[in-house]
Amino acid sequence: MADKYIPQEIEPRWQARWEKDELYKSGAEGEKPKYYILDFYPYPSGEGMSVGHARNYVPTDVIARYYRMKGYNVLHPMGFDAFGLPTENAAIKLKTNPHILNERYSANYVRQYKLMGLSYDWSRLINSAHDDYYRWTQWIFLQLFKSWYDPRLDKAAPITDLERELAQSGSQAIFDYIDAHPEQVGVVAKGAPAISAQQWNAMSRREQNAYLMNFRLAFRAETQVNWDPEDKVVVADEEVENGRAWRSGALVEKKVIRQWFFRITAYADRLANDLDTVDWPERIVKMQRNWIGKSEGAEVKFEIGSQKSEVRSQKGEIRDQRLEIGGQKSEVGNQRQEARGKRQESQSPISNLQSPISHPESPISNLQSQLSVTVFTTRPDTLWGATFMVLSPEHPLVSAITTPEQREAVEQYQAFARGETDEQRMAEQKEKTGVFTGAYAINPVNGRSIPVWVADYVLMSYGTGAIMAVPAHDERDFAFALKYGLPIIPVIDRPDRVAKSLVFPGSVDAGFRAALDAAKIEYDAAPVGSIGEGLYVTLRGDEQIDRYIELMRAHILPNNWNEIVGARWCFIFNDGVQELDSVEADRAILNRCKAIYSPVSGNRTTMEMVNNLPFYRDVLFHAEYGAMIHSEGFTGTPGDVARHRVTEWLAQQGAGKRRVNYKIRAWLISRQRYWGTPIPIIHGADGELAVNERELPVRLPDVANYEPTATGESPLAGIPEFVNHPQGRRETDTMATWACSSWYFMRFADAHNDEVIFDPQKIAYWLPVDMYVGGAEHAVLHLLYARMWTKALFDLGVVPFIEPFKSLRNQGLILSPQKKTDEKGREYFEKMSKSKGNIITPDEVIAEHGADALRGYEMFISDFAQTVPWSTSGVPGVRRWLERVWRIVLAADEDRGPAAEFSARELRRVAHQTILRYERDLENFSFNTAVAALMEFTNSLYKARDAGLAGSPEWAEAVNILLHLAAPVAPHMAEELWEKTGHAYSIHQQPFPKADAAAAKEDEITIAVQVNGKLRDRIVVPASAGEEHIKQVALASEGARRFVGSAQPKMVRYVPGRLVNIVV
């Protein structure tokens, strides 16, 4: 009788041995090809790990072990992202120093990792909260502080280079360069002015330092930030979800504080472009691109013009005033002249209104405007359809352009917008609100006046904080225009060429319907309200539309009209056709319709009128690219070139220029809390000074009290010994942990170097990370930050690679096994959490079934990326497999089943096929099928045993292969069996078995026989059989004969090695 498999006895023994022998220590650099496999930097919490955490640690460990056996020099390290709020909050609650908690928690994590038999190189263990680590976090901060992004080199450069340039020639050339290369907008602070060399040289050192803050990659600026009132800390944009702080769940407040940032915006374009070079899950790449939010378009300058008639306008009557100016009396064909007349009239700017503020949002172009508003648009091809302009309530020009009549309303609105919380502002389906400023802007493409509104759906933080509204082709503008009765003029053709027309009862003569039938035009006859039966016509394509217009003109009755909306936009009267191609036409059409049919008299625009008919709703608005219409000389420009051509033309006219905008903002890094890396800056007489690198680390002092202060100051501010420095006052903010985790993967290459951040040769050998594995929740936080630091360090010559993580994989979540039912009766599984008391720990699973069973089940549970509930009965299933392996290896003679058919040749084939399957599966991260392959292989061994093969050379080979393949999955059991079968320590240092292609090859193949695609029989033929032979055998098979009968096969198709399909 063989020994029983007792993992509780085997596992600790081997773990101790491996640790003593440093079996998993990485080899020296350069001796072999390397493979760097890394888990996401864990945050050690007081709760320890659950089986959900092991979901990535086990597979990465399997991969690490597999690559070691494959002959690679593997780097598989572990460390702790120890700074941060959870530990600090726990420290406050437990009244225990966070340093002590850190050591306690991370030691517990290490204990759990070792319990699972994970093969980390523990000699490289790091911890962000240790000063030998954060010293280098501070060092990187200083490198960024001492650098700026030179747009001409497209890389980071020493700030001293910039200072030299400023002293010699000022910054105009830099701004001009950015102007010509708008991808680079993020290299300098928004709103920073260009200065001359004289201005620079005339500045005090303090003023110069303040100016340099516009350029530094680590900089301090006063901005409105997200303040978390619960944790009493500032949080980054990336940490706010739906207006709530990511960690605490508290509603964030707006607060204006001086904060430290990293200028990630300078890298926006490279961060987006280099995503093409990485092997990452598509969704993560997408999320990063969305976050960076690059959009290309144009900046267009609109002069603010006066409207004589509007000066007298009364509040509430704005609309009518505007319409009067708009030329309501114009006749068809006359609008062009009217527009010209108006242009001259409105070209006199409001000269007595002078802006006290320099232009807010053209930091780069430094346009010196008397009074103009610059808008950003991605659709310059829609400029002719801009029927109004909207400014953000915070736009600095609002008060300058608002007329006295509108001032009160505008100011009230601004106060309202200010008071709104983010949650209110973002409330779903929020009704759009806004007020008219009384001012008009001149559309530079046609000289027409358009009203300027203020509305909170325009954000100050994006673009220029002002938009031209093109309601026909922008959903938001469309909703706003409908609500406030602003005109909507289509200027882009519908690419689908669909138009609709509703023929009112009694509007056409009796022959019309027959004419439609004859022309083969689709329509539905159905009641129109309660006024009788109408025709609901849908037209597809220009030809149909033209024919329809012709018919309609012939059949429309006097004092009636019919409209075509969608692809054509025209109104057919019995004396002519009017296109909805301008504000004047809008007015003219509406007036005529009102005169004909009084129920529409309440409508303010033509669009509002047609919008009342639900039949039309789906063709009124579209945001697609299409040929330009109603756009003077540009009419007919195809959709694919329209934006480009208009932008070029605008530039020639001096009315606009190409622009790029990014959604991504500067990365807010400072936190007003104790438990973080101190920012190595001193506030001296001349402004912010870098701490001398020789003085690093700036150590976190021990304090008695970690409570955050309600004023928003760090607890460090209350420690004079820390704050006071010969050169001034120390910065008391600390860095968010995102800084710590933005470079830890580099430190592993040389974890304990005290001289430099890391040895350049070691970093060149080990980095970048070949395989990076963790949860998808860090898609835009850590993964974006780490990429930026990598690129900055690359620019500065510190590292030789531009992307830190070559391949990335996300593991799925593990949920609690208990099924719950919600109010609607739907079943679901909860996440594991301490508060719900449903955590299953690896410790308890290991105590019962051993680490190898836990490991096997973590792999086997599901597809690696799938979210899945834990199953308590799954672990025993895997354990049963381990026991089967144990028994078949050690006691092949016990518990034999009935005699079976299994040849030695077959055993070899299965063994070698399993090697191939296993390799393919591991490389595809298909851990579940890799385990399944091992289970099948084990089952085959049982069959082979029952066929009497135990003891044969083929048997020995098969067992040997099984142990090698099992070693990465169940390292303890494999090691024990390796020893018990008389081999020398350690199986983990054995080379991985090579698959023998000849042995893996099948001798016979089973071919499916289908008749008309349905399986009717199977035939077994030699693998070498030819196509003709196989077809003959298939046709002769019983199943085929039965279903083919006497019929003559039309076709016999053979799919090599698979099937024969007989078609009759």
Place this chain on the structure above:
RNA sequence: GCCGAAGUGGCGGAACUGGCAGACGCGCACGACUCAAAAUCGUGUUCCGCAAGGAGUGUGGGUUCGAUUCCCACCUUCGGCACCA
């Protein structure tokens, strides 16, 4: 609303490039061993049907000799983004 992923037995899930749907495991049933039970070994297990056979991969269409796989429309679930002009 937009973007992305996914819907396959009682359950977790397999199925390489369009080619035998349901591998492997859990559960269940039956048998062997046992005085008995557990463990173990073996057999069976998509549904309907005694069977021959038929149906079947969220729903409805399409392409194809052949579709879980490709195309179109829709439904559901999960994740992300959310007035970004």
